[in-house]
Amino acid sequence: MLAPFTPGATAFGLAHVLAGALVLVSLMMLYQDRLPALVNVLALHAALLGIAVGWQAWLQRAPELYITAAIAIGFKAVAIPLALHRIIERLDIHREVETVGGISLTMLAGIGLVALSLLVMLRTAAQADALAREDLALALSVILIGMLMMVTRRNAVSQIAGFMMLENGLILAAAGAEGMPLVVEISVAFSILIAFIVIGVFLFRIRERFDTVDSAALDAFRGELQ
């Protein structure tokens, strides 16, 4: 006999499916070695976040969260990726292939981080309700993968992608925390921050992070060559 259908279970299930999909797309971003493809996956990531937040808005009957969802889809899934594509074209870095640490090692580290955050959060948030708990665990995975991306990649566009991934994880966590105030304000603040970063890259044509392995270049950057 089939288990009785409960709307609650489906609703929770869908929220978890969306959050889980976000983790999967985060892992997908780790193995993109060409920048335009990376930006496309980033757009997918943000769109998924938008749907997940929209679903939370409906679940929690919190209409203001629809604004956050709209920001995710309109700004982070469309406007920013378009701007990033433009930067890639202008700076002529289509073919940038990055090999810090190697893809397979990074993937392994990413999977390890997912396991770690599930272990930590499921245990610490044992008292919280199931919806928040699993959401939090998955959100932390996204945050950690975003940080991993920022650490392992040198290129400025990939760093932005990593930071946006991190931020998407934060918004997912904030939206999952039932009744949390200021989520909309925070998502607006983050959008402004990202806009700042993107404009900065565009204006100053920043291509790379600056800690190259070449120690002479490092000293020159520190302004300490005599």
Next chain:
Amino acid sequence: MTGAGAAFAAVIGTLAIPGGAMLLLAFIPSWRLAARLNALASFATVAAAAVLLFRQPAPDGLFLVDGLNIAFLLLNGLVGFTTSLFSASYIGHEIDTGRLAPHHLRLYHAMYQAMMLGMNLALVSNNLGLMWFGVELATLSTVMMVGLYRTPAAIEASWKYLILGSVGIALALFGTILVYLAAQPALGGGMKAMQWTGLLRHAAALDPALLDVGFVFLLIGYGTKSGLVPMHAWLPDAHAEGPTPISAVLSGLLLNVALYALLRFKILLAASHASIAAGRLMEGFGLVTLFFAAIMLYRRRDIKRLFAYSSIEHMGIITFAFGIGGPIGNLAGLLQMAMHSLTKSAIFFAVGHVAQAKGTQKIAEIGGLTASHPFLGWTLVAGIAAIAGLPPFGIFTSEFLLITSTFARAPLLAVLLGLGILLAFGALLLRMTGLCFGAPSPGDAPSSAAATPLLLHLALVLAVGIALPGFLYDWFAHAAALLG
């Protein structure tokens, strides 16, 4: 006007004055006028903060002003005001030498006030989310100012600051969300679960496990902003490449504000059933930071970078002091914070003028300042002596208090602390003799130093070192008691 009304107006003043000045200064084309208005607005802000000494708004509202943050607010206002005076004479020279164009200064002045607004918002707000927002605003505005010179090095420094600072505030936000989730079952969600006053009242009912994990994220997040090792990498670059007034407020104020945020959470944790030893974590971070910075001090070749590492060192000492806690430990931490702010900003005022007079920031190319620029040279000597912890300056008092109170609790830690302070002391003294004594280096352009801010700061530090006035002691002790 009633007492509470006046207090509320004063709090609004500490936010509205910098906020309004920010909007106004963005549209004033004359930099001379803008520099004056900047100083005027900063003075009005410190005046508004001073009102709060006598009247405080009712707790539970939008704002929370108690013995702890009033100290920070006043310090913020005072250093913000004196730095705006220094800034006026500093940028005059930069315009004359063509390093800055007048149109850069509209952004600069507007961002200066935006930073003051962000810091004050973080200090007075009764809400975790608003506090976080204030720290973010202050970070972003300083990022803009660090990159002001538009040289490759300045842009690199501000990019690094932006990325590391953003990761820091992002982690702090995750910690904030966890604290909210810890409070939500007990306080029932919504704004109430994000207000300090409500959280503290129900601290015993908060979920301890979530608080534990949350504090780790907060420590790393806000610790990045206050320059704790190993998240300090942005700090020396931002200090060295930005305009010197910004180095002064970064070291003197912004690091403090980030640490203040951490202290608030520590108070909350102490009142709850959380099992994580916040104090032990802070001691560890503090000691590592102190030692790392003290060793790095020996290898610096750039004068602003040298004092940036000295700020990291002091943040380590202060974090350690709050980690040790107890009435004396907290008192020493607060005193050290105030003294470090005043001394370090005074040093940066002097360094800014020195770098302008000598045309370089390289330590090797600066020497014999007491002979070539007696005023700058001797104030720098006094400043370095004070920051290194020599009596009779105030930092000696706070470090002495800290070491003695640590000895009573954990003698081994006190030995380590003393060793770290001595290491840094050696490096600073070594650099002081090179910079200030001996044969003067070439470059004797006269400097039109703004003497008042420099002398005022050093006089305050000296006065506290010689005899801590009774009312000041009571006040610090009261604030220290709040920290538990």
